[in-house]
Amino acid sequence: MQSSNVSHISNNLAWVLVIAGGIVECFWASGLKYADNLLLYTLTGIGILFSFVCMVLAVKSKLEIGVVYSVFVGIGTVGIALAEIVVFGEPFSLLKIGLIVLLLIGVIGLKLSTNKEENAQEQALAEGFAKDLGLDEIVQKESK
Structure with a gap:
């Protein structure tokens, strides 16, 4: 097996990629709710x-995949919840804000509790997933 760049x-x-992906997730998740034509569905898919x-x-x-995914989803959750309140006029709720804070505390706790053995297993799973998606081939072509 060849090593990937x-x-x-x-x-x-x-x-930076995790944060960018999480921010874009806020937009596409809202796009799923508000898309009503082919262009918006296409932008959502992209x-x-x-x-x-x-x-x-x-x-x-x-x-670590567990931390990356938690941060990714956490950014999306917080971003969408705040956008729904600020942009789309959803009612403000202290309970909703409290649960978002609890989610963020959970993500931080997850990061602090990971160990090396879990990291190796998660990395092997991620590498298999990327290979199945063909990302390894794309990166190898770009590096040549």
């Missing part, structure tokens, strides 16, 4: 693809 992505760049490719590349760079 994705594993050479720095941790900082990997976290957003889904972009955000998940960012997440997969971040995981391939040796970040």
Whole structure:
């Protein structure tokens, strides 16, 4: 098996990918609710693809999959909940804000509780997933 250049992505760049993917997730998730024509459905599909490719590349760079996915989904959850309140006029709820804070505490706790053995298993799973999606081949072609 050939080594992929994705594993050479720095941790900082990997976290930028996670954050970018999470932010784009906010837009495509709202797009699922508000899309009503082919252009908006297409943009939603592109957003889904972009955000998940960012997440997969971040995981391939040796970040822990459990933490990456939690942060990715946490950004999406917080972003969508706040956008629904601020942009789309959903009612403000202290309970909703409290649960979002609880989610963020859970993500931080997950990061603090991971261990090396879990990380190795999660990394092997992520590499298999990226290979199945063909991301390894794309990266190898771009690096040539």
